[in-house]
Amino acid sequence: MEIYDHPTFHMACQQFDAVADLLEIPAAERDRLKFPKRSLTVAVPIKLDDGSTKVFPGYRVQHHLTLGPTKGGLRYHPDVTLGEVAALAMWMSWKCALTGLPYGGAKGGITCDPGKMSRGELERITRRYTQEMIPFIGPQIDVMAPDLGTNEQTMAWMMDTYSMHEGHAVPSIVTGKPVSIGGSLGRREATGRGVAYLVNRATDTVGLDMSKCTAVVQGYGNVGSIAALSLARYGAKVIAVSDASGGIHNAKGLDLWKLEKHVAAKKSVTAFPESEPITNEQLLLLPCEILVPAALERQITEVNAAQIKCRILAEAANGPTTPEADAIIAQRPEIFVLPDVLCNAGGVVVSYFEWVQDLQSFFWGETEITDKLFRILETAYTQILAASRKQKISMRLAALSLGVRRVQEAKRIRGLFP
Numbered sequence: 205m206e207i208y209d210h211p212t213f214h215m216a217c218q219q220f221d222a223v224a225d226l227l228e229i230p231a232a233e234r235d236r237l238k239f240p241k242r243s244l245t246v247a248v249p250i251k252l253d254d255g256s257t258k259v260f261p262g263y264r265v266q267h268h269l270t271l272g273p274t275k276g277g278l279r280y281h282p283d284v285t286l287g288e289v290a291a292l293a294m295w296m297s298w299k300c301a302l303t304g305l306p307y308g309g310a311k312g313g314i315t316c317d318p319g320k321m322s323r324g325e326l327e328r329i330t331r332r333y334t335q336e337m338i339p340f341i342g343p344q345i346d347v348m349a350p351d352l353g354t355n356e357q358t359m360a361w362m363m364d365t366y367s368m369h370e371g372h373a374v375p376s377i378v379t380g381k382p383v384s385i386g387g388s389l390g391r392r393e394a395t396g397r398g399v400a401y402l403v404n405r406a407t408d409t410v411g412l413d414m415s416k417c418t419a420v421v422q423g424y425g426n427v428g429s430i431a432a433l434s435l436a437r438y439g440a441k442v443i444a445v446s447d448a449s450g451g452i453h454n455a456k457g458l459d460l461w462k463l464e465k466h467v468a469a470k471k472s473v474t475a476f477p478e479s480e481p482i483t484n485e486q487l488l489l490l491p492c493e494i495l496v497p498a499a500l501e502r503q504i505t506e507v508n509a510a511q512i513k514c515r516i517l518a519e520a521a522n523g524p525t526t527p528e529a530d531a532i533i534a535q536r537p538e539i540f541v542l543p544d545v546l547c548n549a550g551g552v553v554v555s556y557f558e559w560v561q562d563l564q565s566f567f568w569g570e571t572e573i574t575d576k577l578f579r580i581l582e583t584a585y586t587q588i589l590a591a592s593r594k595q596k597i598s599m600r601l602a603a604l605s606l607g608v609r610r611v612q613e614a615k616r617i618r619g620l621f622p
């Protein structure tokens with residue numbers, strides 16, 4: 205499957221191979237579990253504001269269809285490739301399975317720089333991509349959600365484009381859309397809230413007092429900002445955060461409510477008055493109890509893994525730690541890892557609630573949603589922690605093996621068609 209050739213895809217495959225060895229999955233079943241079921245590459249032509257026309261590459265990968273429709277985010281970033289999207293789709297499969305959701309994993313993306321595009325250009329690229337995807341998606345086939353570089357507005361345009369094609373409103377075609385058009389209460393906050401809930405559980409596990417913990421967050425977008433606010437609500441002191449433009453640090457703790465206003469006005473955390481500037485590389489090495497990478501893949505590598513100085517590594521981003529870094533961290537038992545497939549699963553759990561609410565046209569209150577979310581995360585956390593301790597394996601291996609085993613069992617029971 206050379207078409208998926210990319211360092212992030214190799215990383216996802218390496219992780220899968222370790223799980224397959226642990227679970228002693230027969231060779232004949234491995235490739236079937238590993239490689240995406242299908243993928244679609246499209247050319248997305250749009251008119252730019254200057255009157256010229258530009259074609260952007262767009263992708264969608266559906267990893268497996270065994271348990272239900274596929275589910276996963278849509279990413280707008282200059283580095284998006286088919287291989288990266290395939291890795292993210294594979295991780296989504298294990299994430300959905302370990303939380304017990306009736307989905308396979310998927311991911312999509314457009315190679316573009318949303319920060320340099322106007323609102324009109326973003327709307328046109330989203331609508332044209334959705335149009336190109338119509339034969340490939342549907343509420344019972346594949347359901348998209350926001351990811352890096354996309355948001356509620358992107359989902360609203362997708363829902364509108366699909367609905368115009370169908371001739372009636374189809375809110376269940378995407379999740380993470382605004383509440384006013386069938387989105388779920390608590391969806392925007394779900395990933396960050398879930399991260400903080402699990403960090404709080406991890407502090408219990410390793411014997412830390414949240415009110416005495418400091419936290420560092422890389423990436424202050426949807427996930428990172430809500431994770432920071434939620435950690436602060438649990439009592440942690442957030443001492444540094446960053447975004448693509450750089451980071452800020454205040455050893456006494458950042459005033460997140462003032463920072464929110466600063467970000468709303470300046471569109472970046474940088475130059476926040478009550479702080480010192482810090483680079484993204486330096487930020488990852490700050491001494492703290494809780495380190496939350498919430499931006500891109502492959503941030504903690506063999507270069508910096510020996511130097512990170514946290515007690516809990518909460519992987520809010522997908523794939524922030526390379527397998528080489530994992531091997532180094534395994535030699536550092538003082539670091540407790542909340543692996544990405546568990547740590548950021550809150551987003552897809554509430555996306556699932558949104559899809560169910562849309563299909564039933566019956567909506568729930570936020571307390572009910574948050575309570576149901578925490579119950580699912582609690583079950584997954586307890587199962588993964590127990591497996592990690594019993595089998596003396598890392599939390600990542602325990603989490604991935606729970607997800608892979610469920611998909612494997614489903615494939616076995618359904619059998620191989622024809």
Ligand code: NAD
Nearest residue numbers: 351352353395423424425426427447448499521522548551
């Ligand atoms: P977002 O676009 O809202 O925010 C991303 C943030 O990261 C922005 O602040 C951006 O400036 C920053 N960033 C980009 N490049 C950076 C770099 N090199 N160094 C530091 N910061 C950088 O995206 P998001 O939805 O918050 O997603 C963040 C991560 O969480 C991604 O890995 C995504 O796959 C993962 N995730 C998101 C969700 C969700 O519900 N949105 C769910 C699960 C996982």
